[in-house]
Amino acid sequence: MVEDFEPRWIEGWIAVAPGTPAVTVTLRVNRTDLVTTLVADPAKRRVPGAEVRRFRFRVKELWDYIGTHDRLAVVVDGRPLPIAAHGTVYRPRSNGPHRLQELKDKLAGDHVFSRSGALQVAKNLDTAWQRRTMTQAGRVRDFVSERFGLDAFFIYGTLLGAVRENGVIGHDSDIDLAYVSGHRNGADAARELHDIAFALIDSGFRVLAYGTHLRIANEIEGDKDAHVDLFHTYFDEHDVLGFPYGVSGVVDVRASDWTGVHEIDFAGSTGLLPNCAERVAEALYGTGWREPQPGFNWDRDRRTRAADALMPRAWTQQIYWADFYEHTGFSTPSAFFEAVSARADVPRIVVDLGCGEGRDSVAHAEAGRRVFGIDRSQRGIRRAEAKAAELGLEDRLSFHECDVADTEALASVVGRARAEAGDEPVMFYLRFFLHSLEEETQDALLSSLDALSRPGDVLAAEFRTADDKANPKVHRHHYRRYQDGPAFGAALAQQHAFEVLEEQEGIGLSPYQDEDPHLYRVVARRSGGTS
Template sequence: MVEEFEPRHIVGWVEADDAEFPVRVSLWINDLEVAATWADEPCQHNSTRTVRGFRIFLKDIWQFCKRSDLVTVRIAGRPIPIAKKGTYKRPGRGGGQRTLEELRSLLEGGHVFSQMGRLQLSKKLDKEWQESVLGLYRKVSLIVLDKHGYEPFVVYGTLLGLVREGTFIGHDIDFDAAYVSRHRDGPSAAAELRDIAFTLIDAGFDVECRRTALHVHDPEDSSVRIDLFDIYFNDQGELSFPFGIAGTTVITRDEWRGLTSANLAGRQVRVPVDAERLAEHIYGGAWRTPIAGSNWDRARTRRAREGWTPLAYSEEVYWANFYARNELGTGSTFFELVSGRDDLPRTVIDVGCGDGRDTFAFARRGFRVIGIDRSHVGIRQAGEKARTSGLTSSLTFHEMDVADVTALGSAISEARRIANDGPLLYYLAPGAGVG
């Protein structure tokens, strides 16, 4: 049965004997099969037989549907029930701007619906994307190896495609890489992932820090990205994945045999020596069966939550990335509001100054300013700009976290000396990234 049939996705389940799984489930518009997956996800339903779930993302499908079309979900060619609908569903009001014949032509030409339901040229055929993402992987790998001593290797969907199909998975959307941290506890590994993010930002990459991975974008093409995961051997010597796994096996430090090279779409990549074993460890015993739209929230058997990056780390990386990629030459509207007063102290502590946008604006108006921020990128850029602007006598910058009472006390003492123990203006602009 299909339990949910929403514009975003369909979700359902199949009841059968163990030997019949995985069961192929397909989505049809009239007589055209447009997408398929396999029912093989753990599913909680009361039954004397085995029940497995499935999910298919839709999104772009609706632009090819008219109000008169019939959308069905089928097993072995036969429609299955859709809750509260019967055996078919019609699209919503109106219709898409494209035709079903156009979709048929695109599918025959190698397009597929991605794991998120977006229509794309199969990653197996998209040579331009392959060249770009493999180039990005190589650049990132060289920097991580040089600065941190780690060799990123393919993991998750990229590893699965390589060992199962010898190439990329057609419906995949990105490139997955990982490194094995030298740390043995989650918090230390997470802090190291943040530091690697800073290294990549300093090297010119566009980086986001998520809870379990870095999203590293090509600065010239934001649509090309690799996800860099950290994994580590915990205190029990077991390989741990903050993002999680869907398997039930254990890989110990003594069993880890390191890395080797493999060919992926004409380029050399690093892979674990026991690549198939790692694929089974991550995806479970049915890893050889392609399952588009697999639901990790259902399939995941465990994850090393202690290795998740705190939200504070994500904020630090966000601001470092922002300051590295943006430069604002004028003061903020809040600065204009505050600086227009005629009763302001002439010595300012700019808390959360970032790259010094308002700090410089104060200095240009004759104030003596101390800027503090925890972003090393923002402070570095502010310092470089101060040296070239001729305002060094009016500006001082310090990298610090305001939670560091000792460092903050030193900055305040410095400001008091500058002000000859006169009044100080503590300035904190709305949106300042001080944590």
């Protein structure tokens, strides 16, 4: 049964007699077999007297080459499978910009569908990509060895390519490395990965953190995203090698199996491979690992993972913003600052919540205001302090590492601002901050501001709205929570005793490179003050 014919993938399942060898499943367009996959491992679904096996074709760019006149089918043993709500043939609803023959020519040449479904030159043939990526892999391997005494060896798709194909898998997209932590519990192993991330950033690497691994990038030979993925593993109290990213097989790698690593020639360079590489491959991918499975998908096929070694979101966000502030800076204030600063009623004392590297804090100080910048990113605060010192603005600027969810710490900083303000009002300035908070944190912050603000205080905020969610982003990996702007303004008035003085919503407010976000701006005054 084919369950889904979606733009990103085509997936379903087959039922076979228990113990049946790997079965070939083919995606056919008209009379041409375009993509095949072998399915060998049982799935969780149950059918009486049969073994269910799932398949998935990631072919998101297929639709650019087919049209309403084409017919798609998924075939097993020469017979088409039934397609939910479509019989045995699927007819595309629209025409792609290219011809099917162009796709056939590419697939007959050096192109394949990648793991994400994009058409790419097969990585086993792309020697320039191999050279760049293996250069990055070597740098990461040397760094982890020299700084932490750990061996970074091939894992996941790279290990699979090394032991099955003696090289890179054509549809792969990166080099996967892992190390075995010396720690014996998940929390300590996760903390070690966190520490490695910060050490990498300090040494000039670009780092994007997930709960399960680090993506480590640098510009090499003009490729700004030559990257490798670094995974952490550890032997638990039962001497079983734990994989936080997960495994789809049913066998374990035990301490007794592990005898270290050895160096191999790979993709024009060298790398480390576990001595028990085939055991690791079976643990990761199951008994069918020796045969290519283009439809393999971790979200669907992952059987288990060492969940206690996942890095929490707070840590991955720390790493993200440390990397961002280390490599991103602005020499001019934001458009929101210009709009707010032009008002005649801006207080002399400013509390810049989510100040980052101090971009608008500096601008407020240069405009003659006393600014207290708050951010939970130590790296951002460090950059902001350096900028203040460079510009000789230390007397007008102070920066404080503080999580706004920590009500006592927030109250302490606001108390300092209040002491300098005396009887004057304070402005709480929140540019591009609220959409970076989870809802419960925003609620806690607004409750704190309820308690800390006085009549006459001003709140100025700018954030992304729900209408911005689908728009392309320059910084794709920011955490963003899109919300209803006018509803926020109404809540300020109805729930938090702020009178809305000005509000705007739309595009054109703060264009950035190729991005023109849909934003909401509001300036409000705490009720009870002078008008």
